[in-house]
Amino acid sequence: MKLKVYADRMSQPSRAVLIFCKVNGIEFDEIKTEISKKQQKSPEYKEINPMGNVPAIVDGKFKLFESHAILVYLACAFPGVADHWYPADLFKRAKIDSVLHWHHTTLRRGAAPLVLNSRLAPVFGLPLNLQAAAEAEKVLTRSLAMIESIWLEGKGRFLLGSFKPSIADLSLVCEIMQLELLDERDRDRILGPHKKVLQWVEDTKKATRPHFDEIHELLFKLKAKLAEMWADGAKSETVTGGKREMLSKM
Amino acid sequence: MKLKVYADRMSQPSRAVLIFCKVNGIEFDEIKTEISKKQQKSPEYKEINPMGNVPAIVDGKFKLFESHAILVYLACAFPGVADHWYPADLFKRAKIDSVLHWHHTTLRRGAAPLVLNSRLAPVFGLPLNLQAAAEAEKVLTRSLAMIESIWLEGKGRFLLGSFKPSIADLSLVCEIMQLELLDERDRDRILGPHKKVLQWVEDTKKATRPHFDEIHELLFKLKAKLAEMWADGAKSETVTGGKREMLSKM
Numbered sequence: 001m002k003l004k005v006y007a008d009r010m011s012q013p014s015r016a017v018l019i020f021c022k023v024n025g026i027e028f029d030e031i032k033t034e035i036s037k038k039q040q041k042s043p044e045y046k047e048i049n050p051m052g053n054v055p056a057i058v059d060g061k062f063k064l065f066e067s068h069a070i071l072v073y074l075a076c077a078f079p080g081v082a083d084h085w086y087p088a089d090l091f092k093r094a095k096i097d098s099v100l101h102w103h104h105t106t107l108r109r110g111a112a113p114l115v116l117n118s119r120l121a122p123v124f125g126l127p128l129n130l131q132a133a134a135e136a137e138k139v140l141t142r143s144l145a146m147i148e149s150i151w152l153e154g155k156g157r158f159l160l161g162s163f164k165p166s167i168a169d170l171s172l173v174c175e176i177m178q179l180e181l182l183d184e185r186d187r188d189r190i191l192g193p194h195k196k197v198l199q200w201v202e203d204t205k206k207a208t209r210p211h212f213d214e215i216h217e218l219l220f221k222l223k224a225k226l227a228e229m230w231a232d233g234a235k236s237e238t239v240t241g242g243k244r245e246m247l248s249k250m
Numbered sequence: 251m252k253l254k255v256y257a258d259r260m261s262q263p264s265r266a267v268l269i270f271c272k273v274n275g276i277e278f279d280e281i282k283t284e285i286s287k288k289q290q291k292s293p294e295y296k297e298i299n300p301m302g303n304v305p306a307i308v309d310g311k312f313k314l315f316e317s318h319a320i321l322v323y324l325a326c327a328f329p330g331v332a333d334h335w336y337p338a339d340l341f342k343r344a345k346i347d348s349v350l351h352w353h354h355t356t357l358r359r360g361a362a363p364l365v366l367n368s369r370l371a372p373v374f375g376l377p378l379n380l381q382a383a384a385e386a387e388k389v390l391t392r393s394l395a396m397i398e399s400i401w402l403e404g405k406g407r408f409l410l411g412s413f414k415p416s417i418a419d420l421s422l423v424c425e426i427m428q429l430e431l432l433d434e435r436d437r438d439r440i441l442g443p444h445k446k447v448l449q450w451v452e453d454t455k456k457a458t459r460p461h462f463d464e465i466h467e468l469l470f471k472l473k474a475k476l477a478e479m480w481a482d483g484a485k486s487e488t489v490t491g492g493k494r495e496m497l498s499k500m
Contacts, residue, residue: 076340101351
């Protein structure tokens, strides 16, 4: 039975899992689970993932959620996956685990609420929260500085000084890609000073093409729609039902 | 060369690593790294862990931080560790990874800021923040309900229906132990409705005695001191230098 991946391409951890499968030639069925339609909260989906979020996988009888756990599992369970994604070497593996656990309380805690509170909230019928956005930006900026000075130290172009990407590169870069949804000037202001981060994002894209671009197409469509919406003067903190449906029509 | 564990017994992830080593007979030197003295921010310590937090380990030439990555590494690197802590079975391991990654954005994001903002802040010379505490309590309560209805489902007494504890039990229970620092009534109000959680905490303590109690002694000393401090009417949002030194004198 083919692997099932329950995902929404708007969600950065969903994209990481989808790209990983495609790059590694893992055959799978993508089951679209749209957050804008609250499909991840449906009783049917909660049979797959009781936490009610995406992504999740079903591999035969085995169900799993939490994207980092999924990436580790896929790298170990599918023999065709190249070693560099999650090396068998205990020390290299431990360092990748360290990055993956670090991600939750730093980069993710900065990027996700910044995008939501400064830009995306009206799409979900929520008010903007500029104070929360400002606090998230501080966390994000500190996290980017840490990536640059700590995780990207070393000879290679990828995290932990590696010459080839790991699941940590994929997960963190997909998180950073979410910043495409910000106003261009804000994105440039935040990411611009981090030249090594920008280069690493490009290197990770290059190493996972054409799948990286294909899986991110929907994000860029939303980016264009958001730019339109904001140009239309939708900066008020209310939103019409029409805007909430924007996502589901893409 | 003996394993070095850099830890502060006030920190819940530090305690999880220390208990794990003791329960599994891993020989190690505990290097006290006191948060109240900002020792985790010293240039010497940042050579060990550039992120400036505890715990961290040095095993020969190998340095590692992030407690979950450390627990996984120790379980794999030390042959004397019983399989149930982090089973070799790919499926069981993936489920434990899922719990460990889930922990960061749920239980930890609830418990840690609740304790800090409602009770511990004055000890570090910070103001209380009751709004942040109330928000953290909501996250904590949701997380406890998820532990009860999802992770503690199944036949066994431990997470994922297991009959013996894993590193996930140890990590999550050490997090919940931090709630000992709350006012007794608040702690009972929050934990009281979660009978399965309370039983599981007891079972995990029992399975890791006497080390669990020994490593938590300092936490109970702080609990007593905090109760005294609050009884003295230290509910104002300022604090004297003397209180900040309370921790370092214990």
